Amino acid sequence: MGCVLSILPASVTAQGKPVPYWASIRTEKAFMRVGPGPDFPIEWVYKRENLPITVVRRHEGFRLVRDPDGAQGWISASLLSETRTAIVIGDGVAEMREKPSADAKLLWRVEPGRTGRLGACKAGWCRFNTEGHQGWIPDKKIYGDGEPAK
Incomplete structure (x- = not known):
């Protein structure tokens, strides 16, 4: 069979x-x-x-x-x-870090309106990849993470 x-x-x-x-x-x-x-x-x-x-x-x-x-x-x-994707929101740039910590090395500054693939989220940070640039962004600076609102 x-x-x-x-x-x-x-x-x-x-x-x-x-x-x-x-x-x-x-x-x-x-x-x-x-x-x-x-x-x-x-x-x-x-x-x-x-x-x-x-x-x-x-x-x-x-x-x-x-x-x-x-x-x-x-x-x-x-x-x-x-x-799963996300878009950077809010005023000013979002700082993309090497690790999920405000003290981690700054990799990129991402402008509001930029979209990218969303990875794992933990402790207020989400893995984000936009056009090959990847790192961790604070979850309050993106739309698309967590559970969707009903």
Whole structure:
């Protein structure tokens, strides 16, 4: 008897995940619509690959999402990824350190609005990788960590 290996895109595997959950925009351009379908008007155009968003509801092939600014609307599930990302927020730069400590060596200064892959978080710090620059950033300086708000 043979073994069948099924490879599905992350957007398909996320369908059974309880909401809310974190996701990110997988493409360079994504439309947020006022309703769950391609015939609904476009409310926002996102030109931000890897932008972290919260999925708050599902309807067939669309997801009701909330962006970092609190805007809500529907995006096709095919444009979303389960890859955990974060965006630097707040005023001023975020200091990226070699270790999760304010006393650790300063590696980079990261401007607000920069997105990147989110790694492990501990003791108020999160591992962050943006365009090959990686280190630890205080969790209060990023959106996309912890449990998503309901």
